[in-house]
Amino acid sequence: MRLAYLVPLVLFLLVGLGLAIGLTLNPREIPSALIGKPVPEFSLPPVQGRTLGLATADLKTGEPSVVNVFASWCVPCRVEHPLLLALKRDGIAPVHGLNYKDDPADVAKWLDQLGDPFTRTGADRNGRVGIDWGVYGVPETFVVDGGGNIVCKHVGPLTDWDLDNKIRPLLRDLKAGQPSKVKC
Amino acid sequence: MIAEFGHIALILALCLALVQGILPLIGAARGIDNWIALAPQAALGQAVLVAFAFGCLTYAYVTSDFSVLNVAENSHTLKPMLYKISGVWGNHEGSLLLWILILVIFGAAVAVFGGNLPATLKARVLSVQGLIGVGFLAFILFTSNPFSRLLPPPLEGRGLNPLLQDPGLAFHPPFLYLGYVGFSVAFSFAVAALIEGRVDPAWARWVRPWTLAAWCFLTLGIALGSWWAYYELGWGGWWFWDPVENASFMPWLAGTALLHSAIVVEKRDTLKSWTILLAILTFSLSLLGTFLVRSGVINSVHAFATDPTRGVFILVFLGIVVGGSLALYAFRAPALQAVGVFAPLSREGALVLNNLLLAVACAAVLLGTLYPLALDAISGAKVSVGPQYFNAVFVPLMVPLVAAVAIGPMLAWKRGDLAAALQRLVPAAIAVLVALGLGLWLMDARNFYSLLGLGLGAWLGIGALCEVALRVKLFSAPVSETMNRARFLPRAAWGMTVAHLGVAMLVLGITVSETWQVEVQQVMKPGEIAKVGPVEYRFLGVTPIKGPNYTAQQGRFEVLEAGRVVREMRPAQRRYQQPPMETTEAAIRPSPVADLYAVVGEGDAQRGWAVRLYWKPLVSWIWLGALVMAFGGVLSLSDRRHRVGAPVRRRQAAPSAAE
Numbered sequence: 001m002r003l004a005y006l007v008p009l010v011l012f013l014l015v016g017l018g019l020a021i022g023l024t025l026n027p028r029e030i031p032s033a034l035i036g037k038p039v040p041e042f043s044l045p046p047v048q049g050r051t052l053g054l055a056t057a058d059l060k061t062g063e064p065s066v067v068n069v070f071a072s073w074c075v076p077c078r079v080e081h082p083l084l085l086a087l088k089r090d091g092i093a094p095v096h097g098l099n100y101k102d103d104p105a106d107v108a109k110w111l112d113q114l115g116d117p118f119t120r121t122g123a124d125r126n127g128r129v130g131i132d133w134g135v136y137g138v139p140e141t142f143v144v145d146g147g148g149n150i151v152c153k154h155v156g157p158l159t160d161w162d163l164d165n166k167i168r169p170l171l172r173d174l175k176a177g178q179p180s181k182v183k184c
Numbered sequence: 185m186i187a188e189f190g191h192i193a194l195i196l197a198l199c200l201a202l203v204q205g206i207l208p209l210i211g212a213a214r215g216i217d218n219w220i221a222l223a224p225q226a227a228l229g230q231a232v233l234v235a236f237a238f239g240c241l242t243y244a245y246v247t248s249d250f251s252v253l254n255v256a257e258n259s260h261t262l263k264p265m266l267y268k269i270s271g272v273w274g275n276h277e278g279s280l281l282l283w284i285l286i287l288v289i290f291g292a293a294v295a296v297f298g299g300n301l302p303a304t305l306k307a308r309v310l311s312v313q314g315l316i317g318v319g320f321l322a323f324i325l326f327t328s329n330p331f332s333r334l335l336p337p338p339l340e341g342r343g344l345n346p347l348l349q350d351p352g353l354a355f356h357p358p359f360l361y362l363g364y365v366g367f368s369v370a371f372s373f374a375v376a377a378l379i380e381g382r383v384d385p386a387w388a389r390w391v392r393p394w395t396l397a398a399w400c401f402l403t404l405g406i407a408l409g410s411w412w413a414y415y416e417l418g419w420g421g422w423w424f425w426d427p428v429e430n431a432s433f434m435p436w437l438a439g440t441a442l443l444h445s446a447i448v449v450e451k452r453d454t455l456k457s458w459t460i461l462l463a464i465l466t467f468s469l470s471l472l473g474t475f476l477v478r479s480g481v482i483n484s485v486h487a488f489a490t491d492p493t494r495g496v497f498i499l500v501f502l503g504i505v506v507g508g509s510l511a512l513y514a515f516r517a518p519a520l521q522a523v524g525v526f527a528p529l530s531r532e533g534a535l536v537l538n539n540l541l542l543a544v545a546c547a548a549v550l551l552g553t554l555y556p557l558a559l560d561a562i563s564g565a566k567v568s569v570g571p572q573y574f575n576a577v578f579v580p581l582m583v584p585l586v587a588a589v590a591i592g593p594m595l596a597w598k599r600g601d602l603a604a605a606l607q608r609l610v611p612a613a614i615a616v617l618v619a620l621g622l623g624l625w626l627m628d629a630r631n632f633y634s635l636l637g638l639g640l641g642a643w644l645g646i647g648a649l650c651e652v653a654l655r656v657k658l659f660s661a662p663v664s665e666t667m668n669r670a671r672f673l674p675r676a677a678w679g680m681t682v683a684h685l686g687v688a689m690l691v692l693g694i695t696v697s698e699t700w701q702v703e704v705q706q707v708m709k710p711g712e713i714a715k716v717g718p719v720e721y722r723f724l725g726v727t728p729i730k731g732p733n734y735t736a737q738q739g740r741f742e743v744l745e746a747g748r749v750v751r752e753m754r755p756a757q758r759r760y761q762q763p764p765m766e767t768t769e770a771a772i773r774p775s776p777v778a779d780l781y782a783v784v785g786e787g788d789a790q791r792g793w794a795v796r797l798y799w800k801p802l803v804s805w806i807w808l809g810a811l812v813m814a815f816g817g818v819l820s821l822s823d824r825r826h827r828v829g830a831p832v833r834r835r836q837a838a839p840s841a842a843e
Contacts, residue, residue, distance in 0.1 A: 008465070009510040
């Protein structure tokens, strides 16, 4: 009978344990329904001051590529910007920019001041193409294989760790045409 | 300087909370009168210090002092003054400060209004209250300082989420927190009683007003939140079983159970250890709600500030508070002896049934809220538990509860007579038949649940009125006697009747609006007319307008009733610049009979605009019902026995100094 009074405590300890495990999980790891699927059909004009726009065909060139969703009003984008420039200098694969709901003048100024890491840019002014890509926040970064299939999606700003352990090895494996062990 | 003063005030409050949490507890155990007498002073001092700190942060917001990081991140000079002030608690740090402010105000209220409490019990209650304060003050000072500076200060702040720029939401958190934190008093009383090792009717009478007050605030807070979702999110829904909504709903369910079981302790001196457990669980669920919202464990549209290190702190704090109090419960509760005995069919029995159903409902909501997290922890699968689960478990639990609410007050204490109680409910049974008849033939209800809801609403509404009619001997005694009886009926009795009527309104509002709502989604061109239920909407067109910090596409509709224009409605799509964001402003004409609700979407002059139009009968009864429930709580709170005739314990406690 006395033991019955311990039941609430035991139950609570179990819940607490579950919450503790829950805390160690990464809420950013949201599986995308688009992984393994071809990129959506779209065609966007370049952002102000550039000449190369971005369309579905540009991602099916046989070469893997990176698509970065960014905006000049997005503070984390500014944080990850130097890493994108570094990725461009590596020259493993082209980095394309999907400019999400942005003001043309603002984004032109942003790229002029901070440097332009993008081979091609697409200006998605009303966010329609972003919806097709399943974007629900900026920044997001996609890795696309040579056939135009989405291989990996990263939500939130990239870090050095993400580049070294996810994006770069994945791109190298894709280039070499071998199955990749990198988990996305 | 002002921000630094606020910071220092918080540090001093933490020191004082430590004193308040430790010394009176030892004093009460050892009989050191000076230490016992310290508790009320410390509680008042803490309230002054935290109120000062809160004032400092408010000052920084009002003057747009962007050298304070918190202000720079969450405010903007262009924001209207109301939202500058509500911005104080529209973010993690500020909302935590508001939480602490309310906690210390409740502590000070116990110190001021607890004059009739035995000195040792009061000291212990305030000590526990102080210890909770230590946890939260340490949390804010070490992980979420609202007074951090930002150098160099930016010229302009980063604005506020426009979704949150809304009067409903501005006042939603304070009410919710008044409810959440109010239950800390019941918790402190429970822990103090466990330490003292005695729970008696006097204890229940002391704890009841605090529980009632917290419950009223929480009811209003939840209703405000639901109303906000209804008119601001533009989906026409009012409850989404979102984890953050559940976080506030669970303490409400447990608190409602506590409210009822405390009556049994007060009147019949039994169900003690269960009531203590409920008091602990209610506040624990409030803390769990804070944890879920603030730690980022569960993703939700509402969680606008999340950080894992804060999560670890809250989890440890939760473990100490809940684990500690439940361990104390496991040790001390077996010693609590029940005095009153009762038959299963009695007022006590009915209240036990109420508690059982509410507790199971609360557990079901908890399970549904934590299940995705548990599954993720075990297998890594991401799932979300939808409204289907909650409706499937919740409705079958609420049906017997609502049915029993009408019967319970008719039963006598100790041993009731069910047959006699049902006999007195004959008018309610007739009302059920009338309601079913109306539903079937007049309104053409084909759905079983609709009929069930109509029947239950009528049963409870008329049943509650029957009970009060019997008490005042309506029709069975001369009018003058009835009037006299009504005048001298305790306010608590009126409170119960009113609160139960509120439940009936809620049930009817939910049933009727869900069953007979008419929704029309179509593309309309200017001049076209859409028929929505008994009314017609004539679309006049869309014009661009400019607000203080947004631009908008505003649609215009004329509403026709029987061919006559009764109203113009102007729903809009707003586009904010700081930060860039679009919001849907539904146009709503609320009325007790039916709400009209219009939303305009995207489109252009050639192809027309996508619009959504609703006719929602009795939907406002949902919030009116909650309002009436809270009003019942306030009536009960104003009962004579809480104001005069201080309950006296048989054994007088040791006299205290300085009081």
